[in-house]
Amino acid sequence: MLSFRQWAGNVWNGLKTTFTGLSITVPYIFRKPYTLQYPEEVPEIPTTERGLHNFEVDLCIACDQCAKICPVDCIAIEAEGKGKFARMTKFEIDYTKCLFCALCCEPCPTECIHMGPTFDLVGYTREEVIINYADRENPRTFSDGEKLPYEIVSFARK
Amino acid sequence: MILAEVVPLSAKLAVLMADFVGASPIWIFHAIGSLIVAVGVLALVVTPVGLGGVYLERKLAGRMQNRSGPNRVGPYGLLQTLADGVKLLAKEDIAQEGADLPLFRMAPYIVFLAAFAGFVVLPFAPGVIAADLDVGIFYFLALIGLETIGIVMAGWSSNNKWSLLGSMREVAQVVSYELPLGISAMVPVIAAGTMSVYGITEAQSGHIFNWFLLKDGYWAIVMIPSFLVFYVSSLAAAKRAPFDLPEAESELVAGFHTEYSGMRFGMFFLPEYAVMLSLSGITTALFLGGWHDPFGMSGEGGTFHNVWWWGLIWFFLKATILFLSQILLRWTLPRLRVDQVMYLCYKVLLPISMVCLVVAAAMRLI
Amino acid sequence: METIQGVKLNEGERAAPVLPRDIQSDELVFNMGPQHPSTHGVLRLMLRTDGEVVLEAQPLIGNLHRCCEKILENLTYVQGLPYVDRMDYLGAINMEMGLVLPVEKAAGVEVPKRAQYLRVVMCELNRVISHLFAAGQFGLDMGAFTPFLYMFREREEGINVLNEITGGRLLYHYIRYGGVTRDVPKGWIERCLKWCDRVDEHMDEYNSLLTYNHIFLNRTCGVAVLDKETCLDYGVTGPILRAAGVPRDLRKDMPYSCYEDFDFDVPVGPFEKGVAGDSWNRHRQRLREAEESIKIIRQALKNLPEGETQHPKVTRAWKAPAGEAYVASEAPRGEISAYFVSDGGKFPYRMRMRGPSFYNIAVLETCSRGLLIGDLIALMGSVDITLGEVDR
Ligand code: SF4
Ligand code: SF4
Numbered sequence A: 001m002l003s004f005r006q007w008a009g010n011v012w013n014g015l016k017t018t019f020t021g022l023s024i025t026v027p028y029i030f031r032k033p034y035t036l037q038y039p040e041e042v043p044e045i046p047t048t049e050r051g052l053h054n055f056e057v058d059l060c061i062a063c064d065q066c067a068k069i070c071p072v073d074c075i076a077i078e079a080e081g082k083g084k085f086a087r088m089t090k091f092e093i094d095y096t097k098c099l100f101c102a103l104c105c106e107p108c109p110t111e112c113i114h115m116g117p118t119f120d121l122v123g124y125t126r127e128e129v130i131i132n133y134a135d136r137e138n139p140r141t142f143s144d145g146e147k148l149p150y151e152i153v154s155f156a157r158k
Numbered sequence B: 001m002i003l004a005e006v007v008p009l010s011a012k013l014a015v016l017m018a019d020f021v022g023a024s025p026i027w028i029f030h031a032i033g034s035l036i037v038a039v040g041v042l043a044l045v046v047t048p049v050g051l052g053g054v055y056l057e058r059k060l061a062g063r064m065q066n067r068s069g070p071n072r073v074g075p076y077g078l079l080q081t082l083a084d085g086v087k088l089l090a091k092e093d094i095a096q097e098g099a100d101l102p103l104f105r106m107a108p109y110i111v112f113l114a115a116f117a118g119f120v121v122l123p124f125a126p127g128v129i130a131a132d133l134d135v136g137i138f139y140f141l142a143l144i145g146l147e148t149i150g151i152v153m154a155g156w157s158s159n160n161k162w163s164l165l166g167s168m169r170e171v172a173q174v175v176s177y178e179l180p181l182g183i184s185a186m187v188p189v190i191a192a193g194t195m196s197v198y199g200i201t202e203a204q205s206g207h208i209f210n211w212f213l214l215k216d217g218y219w220a221i222v223m224i225p226s227f228l229v230f231y232v233s234s235l236a237a238a239k240r241a242p243f244d245l246p247e248a249e250s251e252l253v254a255g256f257h258t259e260y261s262g263m264r265f266g267m268f269f270l271p272e273y274a275v276m277l278s279l280s281g282i283t284t285a286l287f288l289g290g291w292h293d294p295f296g297m298s299g300e301g302g303t304f305h306n307v308w309w310w311g312l313i314w315f316f317l318k319a320t321i322l323f324l325s326q327i328l329l330r331w332t333l334p335r336l337r338v339d340q341v342m343y344l345c346y347k348v349l350l351p352i353s354m355v356c357l358v359v360a361a362a363m364r365l366i
Numbered sequence C: 001m002e003t004i005q006g007v008k009l010n011e012g013e014r015a016a017p018v019l020p021r022d023i024q025s026d027e028l029v030f031n032m033g034p035q036h037p038s039t040h041g042v043l044r045l046m047l048r049t050d051g052e053v054v055l056e057a058q059p060l061i062g063n064l065h066r067c068c069e070k071i072l073e074n075l076t077y078v079q080g081l082p083y084v085d086r087m088d089y090l091g092a093i094n095m096e097m098g099l100v101l102p103v104e105k106a107a108g109v110e111v112p113k114r115a116q117y118l119r120v121v122m123c124e125l126n127r128v129i130s131h132l133f134a135a136g137q138f139g140l141d142m143g144a145f146t147p148f149l150y151m152f153r154e155r156e157e158g159i160n161v162l163n164e165i166t167g168g169r170l171l172y173h174y175i176r177y178g179g180v181t182r183d184v185p186k187g188w189i190e191r192c193l194k195w196c197d198r199v200d201e202h203m204d205e206y207n208s209l210l211t212y213n214h215i216f217l218n219r220t221c222g223v224a225v226l227d228k229e230t231c232l233d234y235g236v237t238g239p240i241l242r243a244a245g246v247p248r249d250l251r252k253d254m255p256y257s258c259y260e261d262f263d264f265d266v267p268v269g270p271f272e273k274g275v276a277g278d279s280w281n282r283h284r285q286r287l288r289e290a291e292e293s294i295k296i297i298r299q300a301l302k303n304l305p306e307g308e309t310q311h312p313k314v315t316r317a318w319k320a321p322a323g324e325a326y327v328a329s330e331a332p333r334g335e336i337s338a339y340f341v342s343d344g345g346k347f348p349y350r351m352r353m354r355g356p357s358f359y360n361i362a363v364l365e366t367c368s369r370g371l372l373i374g375d376l377i378a379l380m381g382s383v384d385i386t387l388g389e390v391d392r
Helices: A004-028 A065-069 B002-021 B026-064 B080-090 B101-121 B136-157 B161-192 B197-202 B220-237 B262-287 B308-330 B338-365 C068-073 C077-084 C092-107 C113-141 C145-166 C188-211 C214-220 C228-234 C239-243 C279-302 C356-360 C363-367 C373-383 C387-391
Strands: A053-055 A075-080 A087-094 A113-115 A130-132 C028-032 C044-050 C053-060 C323-331 C334-342 C350-354
Touching (some): B026 B080, B026 B308, B101 B262, B136 B161, B136 B197, B161 B338, B161 C028, B220 B308, B262 B308, B338 C214, C068 C350, C092 C113, C092 C323, C113 C373, C188 C279, C356 C387, C363 C373
Antiparallel strands (some): A053 A113, A087 A130, C334 C350
């Protein structure tokens, strides 16, 4: 059984903590929202972001190293010729599978594949999220010498 | 005044139609006429009230949570709720297999009707009241009970166990909060000596210390606790947090309206705000002096005595403040458990309101 | 109620009314989840209830099974690491830690000091983020929406801090065999310390808005008590065990990765409200631990030693020599460990992981008897499971 004292204490506690709560939430009404209005205000993406790849097609020598290390085998490479004179015909990354682990950037001998800052990729079908970076008309391809839109953080390691 | 002109409008319409068609029982045209007027009032009054309420809630909730709330459709997102309403209208109306279709379809209308019929006895300003019933408060409390029937129908007919649990909780909640709600409403009735809401408001005419909440002559001692009891029970009646058990989304998916979609869901959604507003209105009329301003300007001999728009401003100001406080509480507090609602109503609110009632009766006698 | 507790219910079978009562009341069988709002992922619970009273709750798991261990046995060492992130996606770095420790022990790799300190910093950062998420989620389950978003705000900042160094926001892939992927960038330490201050500042706000709210206390104090014995019987670990009053924390008991260098407490109690092992104390325990973790971060960043961040011998093509090891470490939700066997080949020979949530979820069945549905939600929210790691 509750004594009257406990009962009154309960009621008082309920009222008190309610007002404590209100004193925290209500001032927020007059503060600036923390959120960003996404399409207009883009969040600050750090240069290390492991987003969609940036690929410099003219540097690639079609050595297949990146495809070999990829844990999910999502890179498909086709090329005419070998070595320095290789001309890429297909460098497809299947983003339905990609883990964005950045392992593919590490073994590349010419450092031509990087993780980029793009974090959004949408499509209605699965084919739409498979990107062929060797497609010359594709604006995602960055050729040698052309300035990349952000500072590259090298993932290349031994 | 406004409504006093509107109501005969249906009779005029009926006569016009009867003339146009020729011999027919006149009551049919009366019925059609009142229907047209009702639809007009719904479209002109109810929709803005509901939509405004929804917008306010979403915007305030957003700002309290450090977000910005709706801000896309229209300036400051003002048209967002309208857009949502259009979306709801355009959605497919799905009834799940095994649902008890007649009940399933009827339930939202009952809830809608009960929620909006409460406005009939609200005295917005001197002379502006749809029907000044002698038992206005009883009528209002009965309508709140009627809404529950709609909710139980919805939960029962949905053929969904979560809905069933939600409506069971609603019933448990109703039997708990109705007692303190009714008893604490009796305290102003005793003070005013009438059950008509209009009469109670008139009894509070004058400056702020004539309002029942702060009424001089020691009335405030019983009025403040019974105001709090009435306010808390009205939160439960409006199914607002911390009493949103029937639709507790983290426990019962969406409670009694889990299976509803499209405009039928809207018919549950909009009345929630209407009930909030009508409960705020009745609290205003019972305790906060209704349309009277705090300076005595609308009292006898005041500058704005019996000026309807002045009363309207004050009534809506007070009701809106109560409405906003309901929103602020909802986004601050966690939810009670089903047995705790009963504990609160039976062991906290009911004794307080009983004591207040007895003391008020004694004060009246002395 | 007692008479039907023993009756097992097969899937799809309707419960027979076996109540020896004058009034026959039917039992309800609920299928809670996998799409229920508060089952935290794809957990499915079969509930047998009498009205609102839960008679039996059976967790049915496996909806997210991905053969994580078998995949690890079929990938080279370096390829396997991004996969364990997907186990407990809320404590990804701690999962990586659980994988690399036994492998390094079996192979006898000595990790450079700087890398060890960085690992500690990242683990603790991730622990704070995970605890903030869990506490907020618990508030949301109890019907309090606003504290959840406040906690998410700080969590978001923390994710940004982690993002700056690892490049990921949820699945970090930061720890490697023999070291870490990347050294700290310029200005990162200041930013991280600033974030620590921010969380410390807001901790009061969470506590007075949610933890000590009267309604919240009533909802959680003494509800769904998991006492010492039950916890030890079921192999429950982590904050749940400590909230029950057992001061077991692997960071203190079997220090790994230089945890012995830091001065921190394992908060056990005081159980100011409720009883030891109830929902409230589990929630409070998480917030207390988050504060301790922030202490560790501050110390580690202050004493960050200079040097390499990667063992020079452990390269991309590294293979563990033949051997085996079992090492356990402390993840946000309990003990994560792996038993690892290598035959010296390209792939690990055997990899078996012990995830904490899998053991923590087992108590749901015993502990949920006789609770109301609202209490069951409190139990699930305060036990805080990640289904990715239960199902693996
Ligand atoms: S990021 Fe990882 S998963 Fe994606 S392509 Fe590169 S190696 Fe493959
Ligand atoms: S590793 Fe580099 S050079 Fe070799 S195929 Fe891949 S992208 Fe081209």
